[in-house]
Amino acid sequence: xxxNKVIGEAAIRAGCRxxxxxPITPQNxxxxxxxxxxxxxxxxxxxxxxxxxxxxxxxxxASAAGARxxxxxxxxxxxxxxxxxxxxxxCQLPAVIVNMMRGGPGLGNISPAQGDYFQxxxxxxxxxxxxIVLGPxxxxxxxxxxxxxxxxxxxxxxPVMILADGMMxxxxxxxxxxxxxxxxxxxNYIMKGAGSGKSKIIRGLILDPLEMEEHNWTLERKYxxxxxxxxxxxxxxADDAELILIAYGTGxxxxxxxxxxxxxxxxxxxxxxxxxxxxxxxxxLRDLAKSVKNYLxxxxxxxxxxxxxxLALQGYARIGFHGRPGGVVPTPVELANVVxxxxxxxxxxxxxx
Amino acid sequence: xxxVFGRPKSMKSNIFHYCAGCGHSIAHRxxxxxxxxxxxxGITIGVPPAGCAVLAYNYxxxxxxxxxxxxxxxxxxxxxxxxPDRIVFSYQGDGDLAAIGxxxxxxxxxxGENITVVFINNxxxxxxxxxxxxxxxxxxxxxxxxxxxxxxxxxHPVQVSEVFSLLPGTTYIERCTVxxxxxxxxxxxxxRKAFQYQVEGLGFSLVEILSPCPTNWKMTPxxxxxxxxxxxxxxxxxxxLKDIPAGEKxxxxxxx
Amino acid sequence: MRxxxxxxxxxxxxxxxxxxxxxxxxxxxxxIRACKQxxxxxxxxxxxxxxxxxxxxxxxxxxxxCSLCAITCPDIAIEVYRE
Numbered sequence: 001x002x003x004n005k006v007i008g009e010a011a012i013r014a015g016c017r018x019x020x021x022x023p024i025t026p027q028n029x030x031x032x033x034x035x036x037x038x039x040x041x042x043x044x045x046x047x048x049x050x051x052x053x054x055x056x057x058x059x060x061x062a063s064a065a066g067a068r069x070x071x072x073x074x075x076x077x078x079x080x081x082x083x084x085x086x087x088x089x090x091c092q093l094p095a096v097i098v099n100m101m102r103g104g105p106g107l108g109n110i111s112p113a114q115g116d117y118f119q120x121x122x123x124x125x126x127x128x129x130x131x132i133v134l135g136p137x138x139x140x141x142x143x144x145x146x147x148x149x150x151x152x153x154x155x156x157x158x159p160v161m162i163l164a165d166g167m168m169x170x171x172x173x174x175x176x177x178x179x180x181x182x183x184x185x186x187x188n189y190i191m192k193g194a195g196s197g198k199s200k201i202i203r204g205l206i207l208d209p210l211e212m213e214e215h216n217w218t219l220e221r222k223y224x225x226x227x228x229x230x231x232x233x234x235x236x237x238a239d240d241a242e243l244i245l246i247a248y249g250t251g252x253x254x255x256x257x258x259x260x261x262x263x264x265x266x267x268x269x270x271x272x273x274x275x276x277x278x279x280x281x282x283x284x285l286r287d288l289a290k291s292v293k294n295y296l297x298x299x300x301x302x303x304x305x306x307x308x309x310x311l312a313l314q315g316y317a318r319i320g321f322h323g324r325p326g327g328v329v330p331t332p333v334e335l336a337n338v339v340x341x342x343x344x345x346x347x348x349x350x351x352x353x
Numbered sequence: 354x355x356x357v358f359g360r361p362k363s364m365k366s367n368i369f370h371y372c373a374g375c376g377h378s379i380a381h382r383x384x385x386x387x388x389x390x391x392x393x394x395g396i397t398i399g400v401p402p403a404g405c406a407v408l409a410y411n412y413x414x415x416x417x418x419x420x421x422x423x424x425x426x427x428x429x430x431x432x433x434x435x436x437p438d439r440i441v442f443s444y445q446g447d448g449d450l451a452a453i454g455x456x457x458x459x460x461x462x463x464x465g466e467n468i469t470v471v472f473i474n475n476x477x478x479x480x481x482x483x484x485x486x487x488x489x490x491x492x493x494x495x496x497x498x499x500x501x502x503x504x505x506x507x508x509h510p511v512q513v514s515e516v517f518s519l520l521p522g523t524t525y526i527e528r529c530t531v532x533x534x535x536x537x538x539x540x541x542x543x544x545r546k547a548f549q550y551q552v553e554g555l556g557f558s559l560v561e562i563l564s565p566c567p568t569n570w571k572m573t574p575x576x577x578x579x580x581x582x583x584x585x586x587x588x589x590x591x592x593x594l595k596d597i598p599a600g601e602k603x604x605x606x607x608x609x
Numbered sequence: 610m611r612x613x614x615x616x617x618x619x620x621x622x623x624x625x626x627x628x629x630x631x632x633x634x635x636x637x638x639x640x641i642r643a644c645k646q647x648x649x650x651x652x653x654x655x656x657x658x659x660x661x662x663x664x665x666x667x668x669x670x671x672x673x674x675c676s677l678c679a680i681t682c683p684d685i686a687i688e689v690y691r692e
Contacts, residue, residue, distance in 0.1 A: 017435070018431065018434065018435055020431070043435075045434040045435060047430065047434065047464075049427070049460070050456050050457070050459075050460035051456055053424070053427075053456075053457075054424070054427040054456065054457050054460065055427075057420060057421065057424035057427035057428050057431070057457070058427045058428065058430050058431035058434075059431060060418075060420070060424075060427075060428050060431060061400075061418065061420075061427065061428035061429060061430060061431025061432040061433075061435075062431035062432065062434065062435045063431075064418050064428075064431075064432060065398075065431065065432040065435035065436045066435065066436075067435040069431070083421050084421065084424070087419075087421050091418075091419070191398050191416045191418050191432065192398075192416070192436060192439065193395050193396035193397060193398055193415070193416055193436075193439045193440075194394065194395050194414075194415055194416050195395045195396075196395055199413075199414050199415050199416050199417070200416050200417075201410040201416075201417050201418075201419075202417075202418040202419060203410065203417075203418070203419035204419060205407060205408075205419060354625070354626070354690040354691060354692055355690065355691065356688060356689070356690055357625075357674055357676060357689050357690065357691045358676045358679040358680070358687070358688060358689035359685075359688045359689075360685045360688075364685065368632070368633060368658075368684070369683070369684055371683065372635075373635035373636060373637035373660070373683070374635075374637035374639060374683060375683055376683070377683075378683030378684055378685075379681070379683050382683075382685055533643070533681065534643050534677040534680040534681045537680050537681060538680065567637075573638070574637035574638060574639050575637075575638060575639065575642050578639065578642075
């Protein structure tokens with residue numbers, strides 16, 4: 001099944017009943033799929049909105065009204081959504097936002113890239129908030145993580161982003177959809193009309209600075225809980241590794257191919273693949289650094305996750321880097337060759353500065 | 354003696370933060386009266402704007418959800434599509450509806466979303482201190498048009514009701530004002546009709562209310578009410594622009 | 610502090626009267642403009658918010674409870690009573 005459609009199908013199986021989006025390459029198959037499927041599901045609402053901005057704000061309304069809601073776009077459109085995402089975080093509304101990254105900055109191009117890592121993990125929008133960011137690497141993970149995203153969004157009343165790229169959206173792989181978990185969420189915030197009870201307000205505007213500070217710390221406490229409980233990663237051939245590649249998403253797929261060639265050439269390479277990009281699996285990476293001292297970060301960008309790796313490992317290990325921005329997707333052979341040039345058994349990896 | 358006029362039940366008893374003579378206060382009360390009379394307090398959800406009325410949730414005793422500046426109609430669309438049997442209204446000012454939010458307003462109207470939009474047109478950006486609005490009149494002096502609005506630099510005032518009445522998806526559009534008891538009662542009828550059409554599922558309604566802003570027009574409340582009659586009315590004529598269910602479709606500006 | 614309706618009732622029969630909430634009034638004077646009988650007048654006493662709320666002065670009992678003042682009052686400061 002095609003990646004973009006996998007996300008749609010997984011969302012609907014997870015109970016997503018509201019989707020608003022605007023066409024942008026390379027994720028158009030996703031709104032098209034939702035348009036087809038949502039009309040066949042009871043209570044399903046699909047709106048092709050007039051812009052990415054309108055879409056995120058429709059999601060705000062739909063989420064407040066109690067529906068599992070999703071919007072999707074690609075890099076420039078995600079830039080447009082930032083105010084809305086900040087609003088979701090402030091009002092503590094659950095939602096899933098899908099970013100199928102493409103070359104940038106600016107209008108960029110339509111080829112896959114990983115240049116939105118900063119935007120996704122460092123807020124993106126204004127204010128003190130975080131977004132849970134999941135980085136799938138296979139079509140199966142697109143399915144699993146999309147379903148998990150809705151659960152996480154509800155559990156923490158927070159926006160969750162699926163950070164994939166154009167290549168993952170287009171590729172076709174076999175997928176098995178897991179059973180969705182029942183929806184668990186506190187119902188007291190939902191806007192349904194006051195009925196005979198007290199009327200409710202959902203707002204992000206808090207004029208009194210001390211009250212606003214308290215609200216910020218409330219959110220921050222939530223993010224600390226998430227940081228402790230939700231980091232995920234995958235280790236691939238790391239047990240006996242002398243050198244660890246760090247990559248996510250499509251980068252990780254290329255890295256796995258490179259590792260095969262490196263091992264054939266005699267270098268015992270392994271992979272540390274973050275699955276949650278926020279919260280970044282810092283502690284797990286540091287644990288690995290107790291035994292392995294050479295790392296190479298590989299991204300389809302000029303080096304964004306590199307900074308999180310540095311935060312985790314600077315002083316504990318040597319950190320090298322290889323990146324191809326702009327929509328260029330290198331082959332595993334190229335990556336293996338670069339690693340071999342940069343890694344020497346005696347001196348370790350050439351550090352990136 | 355019995356009480357024949359008092360505070361509507363859907364209006365909390367907080368003192369309005371609006372200026373003396375502000376049209377927002379009157380519009381709020383009219384909407385609350387309509388909600389009471391129609392008995393829909395428990396099923397109404399309101400979306401306040403960014404602007405002077407951002408704190409509308411301190412006054413309306415109904416569920417309310419804040420929207421970012423200009424995005425009210427999009428948020429209202431999301432709520433209404435998920436909960437079609439609730440009454441959803443978006444309450445907006447000039448900048449919210451006609452500047453930053455024009456795309457959301459236009460397309461919610463074009464899709465014929467079954468919501469009600471109350472548009473408070475006071476020809477100026479009130480909350481932020483009196484800057485020029487899309488509906489500011491030619492020659493009107495504001496803090497960002499200190500020598501008066503000029504067409505070549507600043508364009509012309511936008512007649513939102515006229516423009517939206519051209520969209521086939523809109524059902525009911527009327528422009529009123531609240532500068533006298535008579536006009537206030539007419540405005541209330543328009544608001545009532547707009548909410549009634551929503552209850553009946555008839556589509557998108559827009560009630561534009563010309564509203565005095567004494568503070569930023571630098572007038573007394575009485576002078577501001579007169580200015581609406583003498584000046585604003587000429588650019589923004591009162592009346593029904595569209596009323597599909599009533600079988601009328603008026604030329605813009607003519608009174609029914 | 611509200612106007613006391615009972616003091617009016619004792620003097621002569623009325624058709625209507627209003628009660629002005631002094632703390633809500635913001636002295637916009639739109640009610641003065643609205644009252645056809647001129648039964649509302651400005652005053653010199655301040656309320657706690659710095660406004661000088663208007664007063665209802667109807668010694669002849671001319672108020673008919675038409676409610677025009679209350680309808681135009683932006684702050685819902687006027688309640689109207691009528692026979």
